[in-house]
Amino acid sequence: MLILLNTYPLLVSEDLVFRSKETTLQSSVSVMVYSLSGLDRLTEENVAAAMAVVEETGLSRILVTDDAGRVLYDTRETGSAVGEYSFYTEIVQALLGNDAFTSNYSNGAFRSRASSPVLYQNQIIGAVYAYEYDRSQGALLEGLQANLLRLSAIIGAAVLCLSMVLSRALTRKMALLLTAIRQVREGAYSHRAQIKGHDEIAQIGQEFNSLTDRLQTTENARRRFVSDASHELKTPLAAIRLLTDSILQTDNIDRATAREFVSDIGAEAERLSRITEDLLRLTRLDSGVLETPTVVDVLPVLKQVLRMMILVAQEKEIDLTYRAAEGCTVLATKDEIHQIIYNLTDNAVKYSPPHSSVQVTLAREGEQVVLTVEDNGAGIPEEDLPRIFERFYRVDKARSRAAGGTGLGLSIVSDTVKRRGGTVEAGNRPGGGAVFTVRWPWRKEGESL
Template sequence: MRQKINRRFTGIALFSVVITTIVMTAVFYSQLKKQVFSDLAVVADLLIDEGSYARKTDNLRITWIDADGKVLFDSTVDGQSLANHLDRPEIAEAVSSGSGMGIRKSDTLSESVFYYAKKLDNGQILRVGRETHSVVAVLLSALPMVLTTALVLAAICLMVSHYLTSAIVEPINKMAGDMEHIDEGKSYPELIPFTRKIRLQHEEILSAANIRQEFTANVSHELKTPLAAISGYAELMEAGLVNDKEMKRFSGEIRKSAARLLTLINDIIKLSQLDAGNAKDILDVVNLAEITKESVEMLVFGAAKNGIDVVYEGDDRADVHIGKELAQELVYNLIENAVRYNKPNGRVIVKVQKEGTQIIFSVEDTGIGIPLEHQERIFERFYRVDKSRSKELGGTGLGLAIVKHICNLTDADVNLMSKPGVGTKIFIVWGRGST
């Protein structure tokens, strides 16, 4: 970028110098031409005042012409050999208006000449001319100064271009090298929104990388536990160190670990799909109330074994743009959590309500509750308030993370209210649900 900016600045600068030189030369020539005609007019007036027209000078051509166009005298050639001059532009102009000027190639001298002609009181014409080479000589004498000035200007422009390029690029390079303070640069206030956006994206990338790294480490740890249990029990059984009485218990432990492993893998796959954004393809308007009642029916019998009562309250129809698969995942996860972490003979109340243009889904339990210091992190992956209890109850630590992902994907707000020993209420609000 530095070279590109420098080349453009240099090109603009050199172009400006060339144009300036041409304009200066043109202006100088124009002023010189005016000065030449002015000088010729002064000479003509002096000759008229002296009344002496037939004289020769080194740098001037003096022509004295009769009123009928006949050349009476010419300081350069024999006037008798010259043709009638009434058709000359400067002569014709002098006859009509009293004076005339012109620059043209002389047939007699075979070169361009500046002419000034003035009409006398008796109708005759006095013409004074100066050959172009004398004017060009003045231009050539000034040319070295013009070229020197142009070269100096070009050199200055090159240095200024280099300086400006560095001044423009250096703050940007500093910002690129110090992403932590990218929005503290004062060089370009106009770039502050842009730099803040870059810093935000940089922080998001770092955050995502940290989350991915942490997630990978947690996945490895979580998978290792059931695999180690399965491997340990299998080794004992293979070595014949398990009697018939213990065989059934060991087989049951292997089955539990395998089930936990399968559940964990399924949750990881779901999270990966949500991270990749693939779930957006299955978004559709569904009746959330109907899906919720189906999930309650599936979980009510299992909950009843622990004396937990699961009931549904609310509307019979509440349409949400979420898709059937995601709706089932969200509803089932929250109700299952409320049952899993409830107290014996507890209660779970599930509601779907319509309030204006909003659809509100809530799950309230009378369970163990969540301490205040853990409530902000409860939706993080693999985060558990009580790790030993969670694993004992079969939790993977990913259920609420999946719920949070689904809410983000479907533009829903998720909120939590909980008190240890009293219970927990989680409610999700869709603001653009259709009724």
């Protein structure tokens, strides 16, 4: 931009001066040609007489030649060329019948030359040549150039200062962002990039902080999950080890006691197996490895699960009933539907006291399929409702372990439902007990995916 500022105005100004010189110089030459046009032949005497009546033009030099190029008139007092032959390019062009003009600018001055032929009855009898040396226009152009240079220097200094300020600001912000990235890379997920402003780097810093928040949340969840999983796995393993040590360290252990210990070992091993299966199922859900869904009718799966769960409920003297409507089809897999219904029903039966009831309802409400599981148990404390679907979270840890729960069933239900576009909610019944509600988008049977 500075180069353009220092060249374009000068070139335009030079071009304007050249055009002005051509107009004025050609006009002056035309006046002189007109004063000579009445002569049939040019001589030194009649040319001098004719030029005497021409007004002073301020030109540096005027030459008049005959048709052979011999100088008949010269305004230069010192070193006059009268009587000599002149073959300036402009004079040669004029003697050939052409008007000629040239001009150039150098060393702070404009040098302009113009010539025209002198005609008598359409015959060329001579030529008029004019030369102008103009320093005043050159001085104006030099002044313009000097002003442009000063202006360019001011602009350049301002741009340099502004660039330094912006560069330092950007460098400082980039340094803060890089420091934050290194801190997070080293595992300091609580570190945040403190970048002020509203520019792009500040926006990147905000996005980085949002990403770090998610990383910290994920890392906290991972650590809590690993800790809880380790604790849950360690409990049955410790029980198995304790029971085996008891068998090994007890001399002459009777058969009934040994069978009891082995039975307890089998129960703990079964519990360990359930925890492992639930962990694997959650890992598959987290990795997004899901089977291809189809349109599944929920009712046959519900009947299959309840036929099995009714036997479990009868052992606890719990009345397990259901109400179900036809046409409740959703986009999922049969195994997923089975797992959801089983976990919710099993959870309700486990935590319901004897001689109570569990009600399962399946219905279609508009464009949704709704599954409701209600029990008459102790319910869920209000402060625990927001965390009920967290992994390994238990309202009553001692009671949950005694019931054989792993703390993962509701998490599996929540993740499975959400990955198929549904929702699951937990709440308390007005008359006591808990209620779980699952909602899926209804899909028409036979509908293409």
